[in-house]
Amino acid sequence: MYDVAIIGAGITGCSIAYELGKYNINAVVIEKENDVSVGTTKANSAIIHGGYDPKPGTLMAKYNIKGNVYTKELCQKLDVPFKQIGALVVAFSEEEKKTLEELKERGAQNGVPHMEIWDKEKLHKEEPNISDNAVAALLSPNVGIVSPWELAIALAETAVENGVDIKLNTEVTGIEKKDDAYQIETNNGMIEAKYICNAAGVFADKVNELINEKTFEITPNKGEYYLLDKSQGNLVNHVIFQCPNEKGKGVLVSPTVHGNLIVGPDSQPSAGDDTSTTGSGLSFVKNTALKSVPGINFRESIRNFAGVRARTKKHDFQIYEDKKNKGFINIGGMESPGLSSATAIALDVVKMLADTGLVLEEKNDIVDTRKVNRFKHLSHEKRAELVKENPLYGKIICRCETVTEGEIVDAIHRPIPATSIDAVKRRCNAGMGRCQGGFCGPRVQEIISRELNIPLKDVPQDRLGTDIITGETKDGGAR
Template identity: 55%
Template sequence: MYDVVIIGAGVIGASIFRELTKFNLKVAILEKENDVAMGTTKANSAIIHAGYDPENGTLMAKYNVIGNEMFEDLSKELCVPFKRNGSLVIAFNEDDMKVIKHLYENGIKNNVKGLKIISKEEVLELEASISDNIVGALYAPTGGIVGPFEYTIALVENGVENGGEVKLNAEVASITKDEVFTIKLKDDEEIKSKYIINAAGVFADKIHNMICEESFKITPIRGEYYVLDKDEGKSFKHTIFQCPSKVGKGVLVTPTVHGNLIVGPNAQEIDDKDSLKNTAEALEFIRETATRTTDKINFRSSIRNFAGLRADADIGDFIIEENNKVKGFIDASGMKSPGLSAAPAIANEVVEILKNSGLNLVKNESFNPYRKQIRFMELSIEEKRELIKKNKNYGRIICRCEEITEGEIIDAIKRSFGTISLDGVKRRCRPGMGRCQGGFCGPRVQEIIARELNIPLESIVLEKDESYILSEKSR
C-alpha cells in the first residue's frame, strides 16, 4: 500500500515525486515507458520562461513566476546545468510594439522582475546577429535555459535516494476505488494507493476519465526543432522570441546550456498522441520564420531534428486540483508551456493539496537534497589529475565531440533505474549528443553498458523496448 502514486514521470511528476520524499511517505512514480523523461520533457525548447506571457490571474502565470525563481537553487542541489541568460521578444513594426507593451504590462502584473522595453539600438548591443529590421524588444533578464531531461532524471534519482520508488514499463490499464485506489497495469499487476497524482502529460485526460467524470480534453500540439552545432551556438547569448500568437510563443532562437543552438518550434494540432515525426514542410516553415529574426544561422550546421508534443487542455490553463467527486485523485494536467518553468512551484502546490485533503505529512529528517554528478571537462587541471589518480576510467575519452569520459558513463549506468538504453546514457551524460551524433562513440558506449550490466550486446536497445541495435555477430 502506497500513500501516494504518481502517474507519469515527466518533469511535473518527477518534481512532485522528489518533493514528497521530503516526508515520511511511501511514494511511487509510474511510467509507461522504459525510462523517465520520455514524453514532452524530452523534446521541448528547454526554456525557463520569465513569466510575462501567461495571462494575469491564470495558474500558468502564478506558477511560472514562482517556479522560475526556484530553479537556481534547485539546479545547484541536483547538479544540473542551468543558466539565467535572459530573453528578448523582438518587434518588427508598431503593431508588434503594441504586443510588446501588452506583454510588459502583463508581466508587471505577474510580478516578473527586471522587465524593460528597449530600443532597436539597445537590442543590437545585446545581440549583434539579430535582424536590422527590428524596431525594439521586451527584455526579460530572469529568463533562463536548462537541460530538461537531465533535470528530470536528477529529480527522480534524488527521489529514489530519499526512499521513493520508480516503476517503469508500468502502463495504467484501469483505476478503481473502494476505500483506497486500485491501479491495474497492462501486465495485470495491481497497485494500491491512498492518493493518485495524474501527471500523465498528453494522456492525462485518458487517466482522468478512468475514474472521474470527463471534464477536460487534451489535444497534442506537435512542435519540430533544429539542433545546430556549437559553432552556431556561439552567435547568440539570449533566448530570442518573435511576438507570440494564439497557437504559441512562435519560432524561437536560443542557445542551450551545452552551447548548441535550438531553432523552433512550429505548432501543429494533431490527433496521434505518439506522433513525433519531422516533416519537410514544418522544417521549411521554421527556417523561413527564423530568418525574420536573423539571417546569420547556417542551417547546414544542423546536427539533429526532433519533435515534441505539448499537452494543450481545452480549458486554456493548467489543471491542478483534487477532483470534487473522487477524493484523493489529483490532476496535475494540461502542462504545456510554461510547464517546465512552473514545475517546482506546481510540486509545492500539489503537496499543499494533499495536506489539505488529509494526508499526514511528517518531515523526513534524513532527506538529502543533494545529488552529485561529475562533469570531467568542467574540472580544473588539478581536479582532473586527482580524479584520474583515484579512477583511471576518467582518463579515457569515449565521446570526442562532447569530451565525455568512460568514468562519467559508468557513473550514469550505476545511477540509472530499469533497463538502461543507449539513448538513456546519452540523456544522462551526453555521449552521442555532439556533431557526429554517436557515430564514433555509440559502439563503445554499447560495450560499456554490456560490460557493466553483464548483458549481451544484442540485448541493448537504442531507446524504447525492442529497438535493438545489433542482431548477431558478423563473421
C-alpha cells in the same frame, strides 16, 4: 500499499516525487517507458520562462512566476545545467512595439521583475546578429535555459535516494476505487495506493478517464525543431522570441546550456504522442527563424526533433482534486510553461494531498544535494586526481563532447540506472555532439552490456523496441 502513486515520470511527476521524498510516507512513480523524462519533458525549447506571457489570474501565470525562482534554486542544489541568460521579445514594426508594451504591462501584473524595453540601437549593440529589420525588444532578464531531462532525472534520482520507489516499463491500464484505496492495474500487476497524482502528460486525460468521466480533453499539438552545432551556439546571447500570436510563443532562437543553438518550434495538430518531423514543419521553422537571425547556418544542423504539447481548450493547467474521487489529483494540460512551472506546482500538490488527509511528517535526514562528475568542465588538477582515483576517467569515449568511460559507468549505476544508449546520453551527454553518437554509440552499448551483465542485443537505442542489434551475423547460417 503505497500512500501515493504518481502516474508519469516527466518533469511534473518527478517534481512531485522529489517533494514527497521529504516526508515519511511510501510513494511510487509509475512510468510506462524504460526511463524518466522521455515524454514531452525531453523535447521542448528548454526555457525557464519569465512569466510575462500567461494571462494574469491563470494557473500558468501563478506557477510560472514561482517556478522561475524555485527551478533555478533546485538546479543549483542538484547540479543541473542552468543559465539565466534573459530573453528578448523582438518587434519588427511600430505595430509590434505596441505588443511589447502590452507584454511588459502583463509581466508587471504577473510580478515579473526588471523588465525593460530596448530601442533599436541598444538591441543591435547587445545582439549584433539580429536582423536589421528588428526595431525594438522587450528584455525579461529572469528567463533561463536549462537541460530539461537532466532536471527531471536529478529530481527523480533525489526522490529515489530519499526512499521513493520508481517502476519503469509499467503502464497504467485501469484504476478502481475499493474501500479507501485505489487499485491501479498495470501491465506489471496491481499496485495499491491511497492517493493518486495523475501526471501522465499528453495522456493525462486518458488516465483521468480510467476512473472518471471526461473532465478535460487534451488535443495534442506538435512543435518541430532544429538543433545546430556548437559553431552556431554563440550567434545570440539571449533567448530570442518573436512577438507571440494566437498559436503560442512562436519560433525562438536560443543558445542551449550545452552550447548549441536551438531553433523552433512550429505548431501543428498531432496524433497522440507522434514525434515525427516533417519537411513542411521544418521549413516553416527555418524561414521564420531567419527573420530574427538571418545569419543562422542551417547546414550546421545536427538533429531535428519534435515535442508534443498537452493542449486543452482552456489553455491553462488543469490542477485539481477530482470531485467524486477523493485523493485523485489531476495535473493535466501541462503545455508551455509547464517545464518552468512544474517544480512550483509540486509544492502545491503536496499541500493538496495534505488537505485531503495525507499525514505528512518531515523526515529527519534527507538527501538534498547532488554532484555529477563532468570531466570536460574540470581543471587539469581535478582531472588528474579523478583519473588517479579511477583510470576509467582517463578514457574518452565520446570525442565530440569529451565524455569519459568513468562518467558513462557512473550514469549506468546512478539511482535510476541508464539502460539504453540515449539514457546514457541524457545523463552524461555522450552522443550529444556533432556526430550524434555515430562513433561512440556502439562503445556505449558495449559498456552498458558489460556493466549490467546483459546481452549486447538487449541494449536498445532508446525506448524498448528501438533495437540496434537483432543477433549475431552468420549465426547458425550456411557459409
